[in-house]
Amino acid sequence: MKVNTSKVSQFFFLVVFFILFIMTEYRGKDDIFFAINGFFRANPLVATTYILSMKSITPLILPGLLLIVFAFLLGRFFCGWICPLGTIIDLFTDRIKKKDTPPFFKTRFKYYLLLTLLSASFFGVNISGLLDPIGILVRAMTFFIYPLFGFTIRSGWTGLYSLFGDSRDYIEPLYGFIRDHIMPFRETFYPLAFLSTLMIFTIILLERYGRRNWCRNICPLGTLLGLFGRLSIVKRIPVKLCGDCRQCKDTCPTGFDQDILQRQDCILCMECKIKCSLKRVHFPIRLPSFKKDTVNPSERRIFLTGIVSGFALSKIFTFREPSSFEHLLRPPGVRKEDEFLRACVRCGECIKVCLKNALYPSSLQAGLYGLYTPILIPRLGYCEYNCNLCGQVCPTGAIPHLPIEEKRKFVIGTAVIDRNRCLPYEKRINCIVCEEHCPIPDKAIRFEVSEEIDYSGRKVLLKKPYVKEELCNGCGICENKCPLEGKSAIVVFSTGKVLKKRV
Amino acid sequence: MDRRDFIKFIGLNLMLITQGKRASAKEMPVVAISEGKDYAAITKNAISGIGGIGAYVKKGDVVVIKPNIGWDRKPEYAANTHPLVVKSIAEECLKAGAKRVKVFDNTCNDPRRCYENSGIQPALKGMKDVEMKHVEDERFVKTRLNGRFLKEWEIYDEALKADVFINVPIAKHHSLTRLTLALKNMLGIMGGNRGYLHRGMEDALSDINSVVKSHLVVIDATRILLDHGPQGGSLGDVKVLNRVIASTDIVAADAYATTLFNLKPQDISTTVVAYKRGLGEMDLGKIKLIKT
Numbered sequence A: 001m002k003v004n005t006s007k008v009s010q011f012f013f014l015v016v017f018f019i020l021f022i023m024t025e026y027r028g029k030d031d032i033f034f035a036i037n038g039f040f041r042a043n044p045l046v047a048t049t050y051i052l053s054m055k056s057i058t059p060l061i062l063p064g065l066l067l068i069v070f071a072f073l074l075g076r077f078f079c080g081w082i083c084p085l086g087t088i089i090d091l092f093t094d095r096i097k098k099k100d101t102p103p104f105f106k107t108r109f110k111y112y113l114l115l116t117l118l119s120a121s122f123f124g125v126n127i128s129g130l131l132d133p134i135g136i137l138v139r140a141m142t143f144f145i146y147p148l149f150g151f152t153i154r155s156g157w158t159g160l161y162s163l164f165g166d167s168r169d170y171i172e173p174l175y176g177f178i179r180d181h182i183m184p185f186r187e188t189f190y191p192l193a194f195l196s197t198l199m200i201f202t203i204i205l206l207e208r209y210g211r212r213n214w215c216r217n218i219c220p221l222g223t224l225l226g227l228f229g230r231l232s233i234v235k236r237i238p239v240k241l242c243g244d245c246r247q248c249k250d251t252c253p254t255g256f257d258q259d260i261l262q263r264q265d266c267i268l269c270m271e272c273k274i275k276c277s278l279k280r281v282h283f284p285i286r287l288p289s290f291k292k293d294t295v296n297p298s299e300r301r302i303f304l305t306g307i308v309s310g311f312a313l314s315k316i317f318t319f320r321e322p323s324s325f326e327h328l329l330r331p332p333g334v335r336k337e338d339e340f341l342r343a344c345v346r347c348g349e350c351i352k353v354c355l356k357n358a359l360y361p362s363s364l365q366a367g368l369y370g371l372y373t374p375i376l377i378p379r380l381g382y383c384e385y386n387c388n389l390c391g392q393v394c395p396t397g398a399i400p401h402l403p404i405e406e407k408r409k410f411v412i413g414t415a416v417i418d419r420n421r422c423l424p425y426e427k428r429i430n431c432i433v434c435e436e437h438c439p440i441p442d443k444a445i446r447f448e449v450s451e452e453i454d455y456s457g458r459k460v461l462l463k464k465p466y467v468k469e470e471l472c473n474g475c476g477i478c479e480n481k482c483p484l485e486g487k488s489a490i491v492v493f494s495t496g497k498v499l500k501k502r503v
Numbered sequence B: 001m002d003r004r005d006f007i008k009f010i011g012l013n014l015m016l017i018t019q020g021k022r023a024s025a026k027e028m029p030v031v032a033i034s035e036g037k038d039y040a041a042i043t044k045n046a047i048s049g050i051g052g053i054g055a056y057v058k059k060g061d062v063v064v065i066k067p068n069i070g071w072d073r074k075p076e077y078a079a080n081t082h083p084l085v086v087k088s089i090a091e092e093c094l095k096a097g098a099k100r101v102k103v104f105d106n107t108c109n110d111p112r113r114c115y116e117n118s119g120i121q122p123a124l125k126g127m128k129d130v131e132m133k134h135v136e137d138e139r140f141v142k143t144r145l146n147g148r149f150l151k152e153w154e155i156y157d158e159a160l161k162a163d164v165f166i167n168v169p170i171a172k173h174h175s176l177t178r179l180t181l182a183l184k185n186m187l188g189i190m191g192g193n194r195g196y197l198h199r200g201m202e203d204a205l206s207d208i209n210s211v212v213k214s215h216l217v218v219i220d221a222t223r224i225l226l227d228h229g230p231q232g233g234s235l236g237d238v239k240v241l242n243r244v245i246a247s248t249d250i251v252a253a254d255a256y257a258t259t260l261f262n263l264k265p266q267d268i269s270t271t272v273v274a275y276k277r278g279l280g281e282m283d284l285g286k287i288k289l290i291k292t
Helices: A005-023 A034-041 A044-054 A059-074 A077-081 A084-093 A109-122 A133-181 A193-209 A213-217 A220-231 A271-275 A300-317 A337-343 A349-353 A389-393 A404-409 A433-437 A477-481 A495-499 B003-025 B039-049 B083-095 B111-117 B120-124 B157-161 B182-189 B194-211 B250-259 B269-276
Strands: A359-361 A374-376 A414-417 A445-453 A459-467 A490-493 B030-035 B062-067 B100-103 B140-144 B152-156 B164-168 B170-174 B178-180 B216-225 B238-247 B288-291
Touching (some): A005 A077, A005 A133, A034 A349, A044 A220, A059 A077, A109 A300, A133 A220, A414 A459, A414 A495, A433 A445, A433 A459, A433 A477, A433 B194, A477 A490, B039 B216, B039 B238, B062 B083, B062 B157, B062 B182, B083 B100, B111 B120, B152 B157, B194 B269, B238 B250, B250 B269
Parallel strands (some): B062 B100, B170 B216
Antiparallel strands (some): A359 A374, A445 A459, B030 B238, B140 B152
């Protein structure tokens, strides 16, 4: 049997993808492998929408631009050779019984969709990340599949303890290996886990209506690559189905639903070449031709509709100004809500890497526009003083990669003590757990000592905490560690971020 | 005198005899102090000052060494026990024939960063029969303490099951209890909402130390943290003393360590309460100091 090179490449990149995904975690080093977010940085959709929405460029997305150059030469090779979501679809598709493709899919929907996303980006609302195939995959894995995987194995291990106690240590080397190299350090249950999983399931279920249905008819990244690839120099010959055979129509996963190959859909998987019993199919390199053979998105109708709907979308999504969400706590380094939302890919990498699981995907706290963007919830996890991993993994620098000294000083917010709940004030009992944990060397939480009579009539030296606002960086460890049940008696508000802007 | 009375009489006598013996055998608690720049050597010297590790660790024992690894701070910041002190104790235990040496702490900052940046994990790496695992939630077992403040609490089972428990704190400042020493280092084997303990720290510490005994206490005073404890973060608060203290009496060890901060044992309420509850001696006049 002949092995298809594209299949080997697909498998290779799928493995690379999983390895990078698992490596997106603190593993003893302050600096994380620089290419950890490679699938987002070498992503033409991310690069294009970033440029459109930010009206500027960052070195981080240069690999994405490089891939655009490749797309000009090779068309949608990314889809057939690299895309991990495409590979996963290929793994499932043969097990799914096919029905006739409903006419809905045969429209020019994907062009409208892509142009809408691009034009919305241009008008300042960049939500392309929500439909980016790599984003969809990473989010489903980060928010559901990976924690579930870790939870399953860990509960097995915990179960062994209740059954065998210490004797379970006989298989500790095996478990230790999985724990240290494959499992997440701790499992977090994220909001939006269901939605994230639903998206990927829907994409797989779409296979019922034709192979690579998502890729061919919806995927904005694939559509974009197809547009760039219209002039690709690699060309399938013959361009039509041969009258005497027509086998390619069944073999081809994407581009042959009509008699002429839809070049902007061809993913160069070479299946047709391998399966051609008559050895007619070739992929020679030819100079690009400008023959008008396919749908043209510069067709006035698609173009205008795209622009208009993108504009409408940008208005709908910013019905409430992003600045009205400034009360949210964002990862360290994020200054302006509006800028952040335009640059954020919603890929979930920062949330995945966050050392203390302080970051969570926003469901609706930041409005529809902020869906999946990271917010910091100190009661659930605090920002570790010496860690700047989120800035390191962000593929577009929406969370800037601050040097650690700067990050320590960056104001995420400011802690405020609720004297109605705080023990020394409310119950005249000593506590100051918050002060103990405050990581600022000079302590942003300090206390006054006062001699008082407690409620049982004894004299006590009460240590009453207060916040030295100009030192507080809002890391939230105080809110996190406050020993009161339920709501913390010290809470981080975004006040400092808005008012001070120290750094 | 019938048979029952006779048995009572004999029993009472036996009790008195053994009690008397115990009272007469009771000597002054010993605190050994060693000073020097070679931290591995002074650790060994301090332990040999109280009879050497062989007096505590027997062949085949499972030993738990409980350093303070609470914070994501480098060794020079004096927030965690010095890695060389921990390593040297582990080596001594292995030499004495320990089957396994377990080192762990229930950290305050992220455990991965604490283990790594304290320098203890790198220092112990590759040592045979020495393990340094992160604590696992299921291993905290609800334990009856029947204390004054704590009736019951989650205690780490490895600490409970250890043949020898070696308590290895670093001497440092703490704003609630003024100092944190060996008595307070025991928080690291406790689970649950530990912040709750702050409400009655003195009794809580005596409660846990009455149930889980430290067979050996080694206080790291190679450098001490004078202010902004327990995690510090500024080298200006650190004082290098190049000293290690060893004792079997946890209160005596704490009492002596207090003097390094120019404080008196009676200034530290956790020490005073532990003394009053009979956990050890705090009167420096009744403690035998050995400089090795």
